[in-house]
Amino acid sequence: MSSLIPDTAPFSQEQRAWLNGFFSGMMGIQSNTQQGEALAAMGFSSETIATPSEPAEEEDFPWHDESLPILDRMSLAEDKPLDRKLMAAMAQLDCGSCGYLCQTYSEAIASGTESNLSLCSPGGKETKQMIKKLLKDSGGAEASGAAAAPLAGDAPGASRSAPYTAKLLASRCLNKEGSAKAVHHVEIDLSGSGIKYEVGDALGVCPSNCSELVSEILQRIESDPNAEVTTPLGNTKPFKLGLQEDCCLKDPSDELLESLISRTADATSKQALAKMLEDGVPDGVDVLDTLSLASDVKLTASELMETLEPLNPRLYSIASSMKAVGEQVHLTVGKVLYEREGRVRKGVASTMLTDRLESGSSLRIFTHANHTGFTVPTDLNVPIIMVGPGTGIAPFVAFLQERVATKSSGKNWLLFGDQHEAYDFLYEEQLQAYVEAGCLQRLDTAFSRDGDKKVYVQDRMRENGAELFQWLTEGAHFYVCGDASRMAADVDRTLKAIVAEHGNMSEEQADQYVASLSKTKRYVRDVY
Numbered sequence: 001m002s003s004l005i006p007d008t009a010p011f012s013q014e015q016r017a018w019l020n021g022f023f024s025g026m027m028g029i030q031s032n033t034q035q036g037e038a039l040a041a042m043g044f045s046s047e048t049i050a051t052p053s054e055p056a057e058e059e060d061f062p063w064h065d066e067s068l069p070i071l072d073r074m075s076l077a078e079d080k081p082l083d084r085k086l087m088a089a090m091a092q093l094d095c096g097s098c099g100y101l102c103q104t105y106s107e108a109i110a111s112g113t114e115s116n117l118s119l120c121s122p123g124g125k126e127t128k129q130m131i132k133k134l135l136k137d138s139g140g141a142e143a144s145g146a147a148a149a150p151l152a153g154d155a156p157g158a159s160r161s162a163p164y165t166a167k168l169l170a171s172r173c174l175n176k177e178g179s180a181k182a183v184h185h186v187e188i189d190l191s192g193s194g195i196k197y198e199v200g201d202a203l204g205v206c207p208s209n210c211s212e213l214v215s216e217i218l219q220r221i222e223s224d225p226n227a228e229v230t231t232p233l234g235n236t237k238p239f240k241l242g243l244q245e246d247c248c249l250k251d252p253s254d255e256l257l258e259s260l261i262s263r264t265a266d267a268t269s270k271q272a273l274a275k276m277l278e279d280g281v282p283d284g285v286d287v288l289d290t291l292s293l294a295s296d297v298k299l300t301a302s303e304l305m306e307t308l309e310p311l312n313p314r315l316y317s318i319a320s321s322m323k324a325v326g327e328q329v330h331l332t333v334g335k336v337l338y339e340r341e342g343r344v345r346k347g348v349a350s351t352m353l354t355d356r357l358e359s360g361s362s363l364r365i366f367t368h369a370n371h372t373g374f375t376v377p378t379d380l381n382v383p384i385i386m387v388g389p390g391t392g393i394a395p396f397v398a399f400l401q402e403r404v405a406t407k408s409s410g411k412n413w414l415l416f417g418d419q420h421e422a423y424d425f426l427y428e429e430q431l432q433a434y435v436e437a438g439c440l441q442r443l444d445t446a447f448s449r450d451g452d453k454k455v456y457v458q459d460r461m462r463e464n465g466a467e468l469f470q471w472l473t474e475g476a477h478f479y480v481c482g483d484a485s486r487m488a489a490d491v492d493r494t495l496k497a498i499v500a501e502h503g504n505m506s507e508e509q510a511d512q513y514v515a516s517l518s519k520t521k522r523y524v525r526d527v528y
Helices: 013-027 035-041 070-076 082-089 102-111 124-138 211-221 239-246 254-263 267-279 287-293 301-305 348-356 390-405 428-436 457-463 465-473 484-502 507-519
Strands: 164-173 183-189 202-206 228-230 236-238 314-317 328-334 337-340 343-346 362-368 384-387 412-418 442-447 477-482 523-527
Touching (some): 070 082, 070 124, 082 124, 164 348, 183 348, 202 328, 202 348, 211 239, 211 287, 211 301, 228 301, 236 239, 254 267, 254 287, 267 287, 314 328, 314 348, 314 390, 328 348, 328 390, 384 390, 384 465, 390 412, 412 428, 412 457, 428 442, 457 465, 457 484, 465 484, 477 484, 484 507, 484 523, 507 523
Parallel strands (some): 384 412, 384 477, 412 442
Antiparallel strands (some): 164 362, 183 328, 337 343
């Protein structure tokens, strides 16, 4: 039988094979049936299948620039279709934390194949609010194009839809006593899993909420913890377990706010909740806060569950090379813990990995390949410059392990920064050993709280600008990992200034030079 799905249809070879098999089985089509007869049997004709006559022109996305504020991006997409407006609302990092790229995530939302609107972690509340506004203004998702056909199930650990249950080997604090931070080196066992990863990839961790927060919510709404509910992830579980494993308890949804507004009899609470609904929920305000604000409202387990958003996986830059650690994967995790209005707030995944799980405990993980070329050069002779303050050092620990394991002859330069050298020099012994062995030719540090004047990694770049530019002229690749809004933006500005000064270029020429580095994957960022 010839293929039922034309070669011009927008499907991969695997998707086309799956669809052919599905429709053939559903319709009882025999192997000698021709395409036209098969389509007629399904109520279609060949004319109904879109067949593009010429390749589409490459589309320009002027808003796809993470340095632009969201309002500027939305202005550039003002006259575009819904999927492009949704794309402009994304953080523009193509970081893959949503499981898509900016373009494909927005297309999935617009077509209705993706209902989770909170997957863009770097965009945070700003992106989520804009997505909801766009969908509301447009009347909802558009049926614009075919959804991707389901493929054969991924192997465990290969995607967020098929996590692998691994064992925690170790979680130890990298900071010394006296530090204001708690950054942990986390080791996870992959023995027998078949999971493979490359340096520059990320590890997805499926977190769970802490039992104390879940208990406080149960106490607040006075609902049966064993009541069977359907969670936002589509699972049927006891209420308490659903709250712990499947629900985002950090960000109150519009649906929760609307439900509380409609039920509370307290005018002050109603006004405060309405302001949150209109302006967005302030940072730090979580589900328990909003339930406490409308303390006269008692939702049932099902009523609350219907207003909660799914608990999304967290992605961490992998801090190891399989060539060095074998069937393990390592992470560098900064614990999030702070007090707000008399209650301690905890990062969901970070406190799970640093506090709540003991060695030998199970956790669900999956690998996520980098989409941007954020990995070591294939040419072992190429020099690399790595800028990774704080937990941004994670992938560069992996890079250095890989360069040593492959006996790369290219020079390595790391710029690392944090608050105090005495307390916060992450991986100090390992890095100094690399220096002594001649594997790390340059290690420049910036500890911002050790002197009268704060010094950051971009200051160290500027101080060594002539040598940095010389490395670039020798073909060095330049990598940045860490905070997108402040550090990475400052490093980008400094890099352009160094190129202008030491390359004898105008500002416009320096911008073009740096842009060419990006285009050729010699300037790559893993920022969030």
